[in-house]
Amino acid sequence: MNDNLREILLGGQSFSWREENDGSYSAVLNNRVYRIRNLEDAAKDPFLYDYFDFAYDYDAAARAIAEKDEILNEAVRSTGTIRLLKQDHWTATISFILSQNNNIKRITGLYDRLSRRYGHEVEDGRYTFPTPDEMKDVTEEELRALGTGFRAPFILDAIEKASLLDELDTLSFDDAMTKLQTIKGIGPKVASCILIFSYQRREGFPLDVWMKKVMKEYYPGKDPSYFHPYEALSQQYLFSWIRNK
DNA sequence: CACCAGGCCGTGC
């Protein structure tokens, strides 16, 4: 099965990656710039090997998902093999707080503005995403001036409670969901995205406006347990499928 | 002008 790198990197699970003019992709991660053309490039680097979750057999999962029903079969065929990235906890948390009632293009723009304003430069024009410590003196006015809008107080609350993110790995999925939602601006959808795309919790099933349409139209009366044990991956295939259809 | 975007919060019932 073909890996669809564009969908993996730019399709809404990460806002760190940029497509270059030569067709390669780049991101500032781990305090440096990474550039790749394909997944084989990523497999050669120890950090990216872990980030792209090479320990998991995504081809086998895609085959199993495609056999589940006709809709999933079409979603997998039309999308190519998808991966779930293992992103930094803090970066994912702020990214998905920014994502609420927003679109991918604007989320990416806000991500860049936060990086440029509060992160540090590692190459010409390339900035790290700021750490909680780098953002500790941020004010609501500054955040609003950057365009975060009503999400500004949510970001401030996340900065205060950032240490909580280190405690989630030891918790059950339900307890981690509950704990994440003690941060303002994090509800069930944002919490499940954070747990999937940063904590490798494959039982998450984010219901955004696109997925609510999919469930209503193609899976009436069913709930996420129907997709077990591939809730998160199935959701991601369906999300990509409906959005690109 | 309206309506939408990887939603959530506060209020009212």
Next chain:
DNA sequence: GCACGGCATGGT
């Protein structure tokens, strides 16, 4: 418990 309006901003 569920339904509803409001919310910043930029695009169509």
